[in-house]
Amino acid sequence: MRQVDTLIVGGDVVTMNAKRDIFSPGAVAIKDSKIVAVGPEDRVRQLVEADEVVDVSGKLVIPGFVNAHTHVPMTLLRGLADDLRLDVWLLGYMMPVEREFVGPDFVDVGTRLGCAEMLLSGVTTFNDMYYFEEDVAKATAEVGMRAILGETVLKFPSPDAGSYEESLARCRAFIEEWKGHELITPAIAPHAPYTTTDQILTDVRDLALEMDVPIHIHLSETALEVTDAKRDFGAPPIEYVDRLGLTEAKLIAAHCVHIEPHEIKILAGANAGVAHNPSSNLKLASGFAPVVEMRAAGLPVGIGTDGPASNNDLDMFEEARLASFLPKAVKSDPTVLPAQDVFAMMTIEGAKSLHMAQEIGSLEVGKLADIVVVDQDAPHATPRFHLTPNNVYSHLVYAAHASDVRHVWVHGRQLLRNRELLTIDLPKVQTRAREMAQRINDFMSQREGSLLIKTIAIGGFEQRETYEVQVKVRASDLAGVEKRLQELGLEVIKHSVRQQFDTYFIFEGGDNRYLRYREDNQLGGAEGAGPTGLTVHPSYTLTLMEGIVEREYQDSIILTRSRYTAQATYSLRFYREYFHPDKEIEVVKWRTRYRVTYEGDEFAINLDNITRPQGLGSFVEIKARTWSASDAEHKADLISKLLRELGLNPRNSIRAEYTHLVTKSPL
Numbered sequence: 001m002r003q004v005d006t007l008i009v010g011g012d013v014v015t016m017n018a019k020r021d022i023f024s025p026g027a028v029a030i031k032d033s034k035i036v037a038v039g040p041e042d043r044v045r046q047l048v049e050a051d052e053v054v055d056v057s058g059k060l061v062i063p064g065f066v067n068a069h070t071h072v073p074m075t076l077l078r079g080l081a082d083d084l085r086l087d088v089w090l091l092g093y094m095m096p097v098e099r100e101f102v103g104p105d106f107v108d109v110g111t112r113l114g115c116a117e118m119l120l121s122g123v124t125t126f127n128d129m130y131y132f133e134e135d136v137a138k139a140t141a142e143v144g145m146r147a148i149l150g151e152t153v154l155k156f157p158s159p160d161a162g163s164y165e166e167s168l169a170r171c172r173a174f175i176e177e178w179k180g181h182e183l184i185t186p187a188i189a190p191h192a193p194y195t196t197t198d199q200i201l202t203d204v205r206d207l208a209l210e211m212d213v214p215i216h217i218h219l220s221e222t223a224l225e226v227t228d229a230k231r232d233f234g235a236p237p238i239e240y241v242d243r244l245g246l247t248e249a250k251l252i253a254a255h256c257v258h259i260e261p262h263e264i265k266i267l268a269g270a271n272a273g274v275a276h277n278p279s280s281n282l283k284l285a286s287g288f289a290p291v292v293e294m295r296a297a298g299l300p301v302g303i304g305t306d307g308p309a310s311n312n313d314l315d316m317f318e319e320a321r322l323a324s325f326l327p328k329a330v331k332s333d334p335t336v337l338p339a340q341d342v343f344a345m346m347t348i349e350g351a352k353s354l355h356m357a358q359e360i361g362s363l364e365v366g367k368l369a370d371i372v373v374v375d376q377d378a379p380h381a382t383p384r385f386h387l388t389p390n391n392v393y394s395h396l397v398y399a400a401h402a403s404d405v406r407h408v409w410v411h412g413r414q415l416l417r418n419r420e421l422l423t424i425d426l427p428k429v430q431t432r433a434r435e436m437a438q439r440i441n442d443f444m445s446q447r448e449g450s451l452l453i454k455t456i457a458i459g460g461f462e463q464r465e466t467y468e469v470q471v472k473v474r475a476s477d478l479a480g481v482e483k484r485l486q487e488l489g490l491e492v493i494k495h496s497v498r499q500q501f502d503t504y505f506i507f508e509g510g511d512n513r514y515l516r517y518r519e520d521n522q523l524g525g526a527e528g529a530g531p532t533g534l535t536v537h538p539s540y541t542l543t544l545m546e547g548i549v550e551r552e553y554q555d556s557i558i559l560t561r562s563r564y565t566a567q568a569t570y571s572l573r574f575y576r577e578y579f580h581p582d583k584e585i586e587v588v589k590w591r592t593r594y595r596v597t598y599e600g601d602e603f604a605i606n607l608d609n610i611t612r613p614q615g616l617g618s619f620v621e622i623k624a625r626t627w628s629a630s631d632a633e634h635k636a637d638l639i640s641k642l643l644r645e646l647g648l649n650p651r652n653s654i655r656a657e658y659t660h661l662v663t664k665s666p667l
């Protein structure tokens with residue numbers, strides 16, 4: 001008789017081994033971290049003598065679930081911003097808040113909270129991607145859960161690294177510290193192709209191969225990502241990362257919602273794993289992953305919850321049910337993904353998708369003892385049939401709930417006993433989580449109340465501390481003005497013709513600030529000229545306008561203060577959904593722009609013909625940068641003089657921006 005630590009008896013043991021054996025009643029014996037015997041109860045009892053016998057009669061004994069993709073510390077951002085498109089949600093809310101709050105303390109609390117939730121729903125292994133993974137690792141190891149922890153690498157500064165070189169260095173240090181740990185597998189997590197670069201991905205591949213660790217990355221999550229990748233990389237995301245050699249490493253691809261048929265072959269050929277996240281894909285309206293096609297190609301597909309900010313929980317039972325129902329509905333075929341296959345995706349196939357099927361995912365001798373016991377006596381779980389083996393899988397996938405999870409062992413150690421968490425002080429963790437949420441809440445309410453803070457939050461803005469003296473004059477005969485301008489014989493530094501599409505975001509109340517999104521199409525000649533002999537050079541800017549006039553001089557010449565401007569790297573739609581303007585005004589104009597020297601000073605003269613809204617007319621703008629009160633006064637005098645030389649009537653000058661002419665609102 002062999003002496004073992006724990007013997008679990010009396011329940012139906014669903015092994016998920018290759019033969020899909022179910023022992024009823026069965027027994028599982030644990031010695032140290034491993035399963036040393038599994039089989040019919042009477043046979044196992046003859047083999048082992050146990051220090052502790054746990055009778056689970058009437059219950060199910062199953063392999064612990066594998067949560068194949070998540071961002072565990074985001075438990076603390078659960079419910080912060082929902083019902084938004086992925087880019088607005090991620091770039092407008094999650095990332096700015098993360099830059100402000102995410103640190104060792106944040107990830108420690110978030111991880112412990114996430115571990116509590118996962119253990120209570122039968123998860124024993126999770127695959128994470130976040131920041132400060134060394135702190136995620138410490139908390140996870142203390143709780144006693146198993147995890148692959150991917151330290152994030154991005155092309156812009158992240159909460160734990162000022163640059164990608166720094167985050168790569170963090171990855172290396174993290175891997176060196178944790179590699180070989182009995183519970184933690186360190187990994188590298190380049191967030192996605194659209195948030196990294198060729199160079200970053202190449203360096204990531206080299207490091208992953210050198211250190212023999214997995215690469216965890218989001219791939220082909222949205223249709224937009226695929227369209228952009230084809231434009232930017234000349235290939236869809238998976239083909240692109242394959243070209244960069246990421247498939248040479250142990251690759252874990254999260255999402256693959258818009259994977260193309262040839263890319264399924266690429267991943268299958270590379271022995272990569274896929275993490276399917278049905279809740280997240282549905283909630284963010286990303287689409288339906290071709291799970292049936294991927295599995296048919298031999299690609300292991302695990303099930304993930306994704307982060308709790310896009311789900312909003314870490315409940316694998318719920319994910320499994322969705323994973324099963326979705327392809328049935330999408331394909332109008334209830335046979336495409338049976339319960340047994342889905343249960344495999346939660347366990348052994350999930351382990352395979354994480355390159356861990358040798359160690360976990362099934363109840364077999366020699367495997368690590370990651371075991372879950374599930375009750376069957378709740379009303380929703382009654383009754384259960386025994387006609388075919390499939391009855392038990394139907395029961396587990398379609399009827400069982402997280403609340404049915406009774407006991408959990410990870411690595412041979414019991415972490416949940418009768419739904420009591422043995423290694424987590426849950427009330428303490430919840431108190432810390434609520435305190436953190438309060439701080440985030442205060443920060444967000446301040447941000448949402450200030451257009452300036454909200455604008456700066458998405459990054460890229462710089463305040464140009466400039467003052468401008470300017471005037472705008474209604475002028476019906478722009479050609480005449482231009483003719484006189486040429487007759488004056490001023491030195492022209494620069495001349496351009498452009499069509500500008502301006503969208504103004506107007507906010508009611510507030511601080512008199514508004515935003516202008518400008519698509520500026522400059523017409524140029526020469527190279528690449530089209531049939532009209534003209535080429536168009538579009539550029540996009542977002543400007544925070546401040547309707548503040550610092551001073552007013554003669555002829556309605558005004559002094560205005562600097563504005564915040566950034567290259568508009570996102571779409572107009574993104575800004576619209578992020579800022580929620582109360583009103584939008586579109587102004588389209590042809591602008592002929594002269595940069596001239598007049599009496600030794602530099603001025604910009606804009607001849608604007610407004611084509612939309614119709615009837616607004618045409619205008620001449622004269623502007624000059626200034627840096628002191630006396631310089632401003634001097635330039636105001638010169639503008640006044642120039643106005644007259646151009647034959648413009650100063651009485652026709654207006655102080656308003658075009659947007660105010662449209663709304664007829666006072667400045």
Ligand SMILES: [Zn+2]
Pocket residue numbers: 069070071218254306307
């Ligand atoms: Zn994710």
